[in-house]
Amino acid sequence: MAMKIIVNVFGTEFTLKRPVNLDLQSPTLRDVLLVLQRDEQGPWQRMIKEDLSLQEGCVILVNGRNIASLKKLETQIHDGDEITFTVLVAGG
Incomplete structure (x- = not known):
């Protein structure tokens, strides 16, 4: 079944x-x-390692929720879901 995510x-x-x-x-x-x-040109390549673990300081969100509070890599993905790769930034 084909599905579309963002x-x-x-x-x-x-x-x-x-x-x-x-x-x-x-x-x-x-x-x-x-x-x-x-897709070796995808910018997410800088955030995930070959074994699918995250580079230090990187976070993946599914529909705005950190995967650490979900089922991590076993989180189910559905049609229309939004997956966000981001870098934690702190400042003061």
Whole structure:
């Protein structure tokens, strides 16, 4: 079944908001990341490691919620969901 999600990337050097079409049945975030990893030009490559762990200071949100408060990489993804890759920034 085809589904469409939105992928956002907010970094210190780039911003991206792009619809992504997937042909996956009941995908988890892990499944989506494996698909995104195939696009070597995607800016999310700077945020996720080859083993799908996050670079230090990076966070993934699904519909505005940190995946650490969900089921991490096993979080179910649904048609219309929004996945955001971002970098934590602190200042004072």
